[in-house]
Amino acid sequence: MAFGNAEMKPAPFDYHRPATLEEALALLERYEGDAKVLAGGQSLIPLMNMRLARPAALIDLERVAGLTGLRFDGDVLHVGAMTRHMEIERSAAVRERIGILSAAMPYVGHLAIRSRGTFGGSLAHADPAAELPALATLFDATFTIAGSGGTREVPWSDFFITFLTSCLEPAEILTGITLTLAPPQAGWSFHEIARRHGDFALAGCAARVELDAEGERIASARVALFGVDATPVRLLEAEPALIGLVSSAAAIADIAAAAAAKLEPATDVHGSTAFRRDIARRLIASGIRDAAAHASSLRTPEKVRA
Ligand SMILES: Cc1cc2nc3c(=O)[nH]c(=O)nc-3n(C[C@H](O)[C@H](O)[C@H](O)COP(=O)(O)OP(=O)(O)OC[C@H]3O[C@@H](n4cnc5c(N)ncnc54)[C@H](O)[C@@H]3O)c2cc1C
Secondary structure (H helix, E strand, O other): OEEOOOOOOOOOEEEEOOOOHHHHHHHHHHOOOOEEEEOOOOOHHHHHHOOOOOOOEEEEOOOOOOOOOEEEEOOEEEEEOOOEHHHHHHOHHHHHHOHHHHHHHHHOOOHHHHHHOEHHHHHHHOOOOOHHHHHHHHOOOEEEEEEOOEEEEEEHHHHEEEOOEEOOOOOOEEEEEEEEOOOOOOEEEEEEEOOOOOOOOOEEEEEEEEEOOOOOEEEEEEEEEEOOOOOOEEOOOOHHHHOOOEOOOHHHHHHHHHHHHOOOOOOEOOEOHHHHHHHHHHHHHHHHHHHHHHHHHHOOOOOOOO
């Protein structure tokens, strides 16, 4: 089937709707790098309409069996790549066991986008201003990637390469993502600054903090940023320096300032490099403090983990 003519916006392309992963992979091989996988189409179709992408074919994953669903297994959550944003947003289990993911979902575009867009699509698209790639770094995501030669598992640190570029090869398909859950006593915070709700973030910060046995000092901390560099950023260097600090410590602001100074956000119509660094600095400091406050609130037995 061929689509596209002078009246339609995208360049002409072939369309395939395989029923199995093997079939989808064979089609990708057949087009020798000139085909694109179609998930929710919420990023790919606009790019094609603007002729910024002109694939010879779309391989629609909609009907491929085994690519959807959420499955908790001990301390991990498996997410099928084709699981829609809306399913995650509405999942009571996600809200209870990985609340920050529930909290982040409403920031992913608008309702209509989330009803079509997929978890795997957001990650494969690798937009550094997107919320879900940053969360993937916060939960030590492992990406399961299928190719004609078999399946490989890739840690988040090797997955995001640069702006809109992941380690996925043209003939590979992301089939699932595994997130390692935080312990129940971990607090979290999620903040983002955008021009309007639903827009991509100018800058955002997701943080996870555990407190020591006395509930006073930071025992472990993780901080992930989005919209501030060419990939999502985990503050791996800064995180150990937070251990042992009380959440009111002035040192947190210093750590945030030092971490923000190392970021390389682009200057664009929405803000300069300096502006974005400044937002990041503020978000890091408040993100850590808010996550610590949340962890502290979880120590009160009658409080339900939000
Ligand atoms: C107006 C607007 C606002 C938006 N705002 C936000 C926002 O604030 N935050 C945000 O995160 N997103 C936002 N989005 C994007 C939205 O979240 C998309 O759903 C998401 O980026 C891509 O998911 P998708 O399933 O639609 O993927 P598609 O658009 O179908 O695919 C995106 C890319 O990933 C590849 N791909 C998809 N799935 C796979 C797979 N399983 N294996 C290999 N490659 C794959 C495709 O080939 C394509 O290159 C916005 C979109 C629009 C139109």
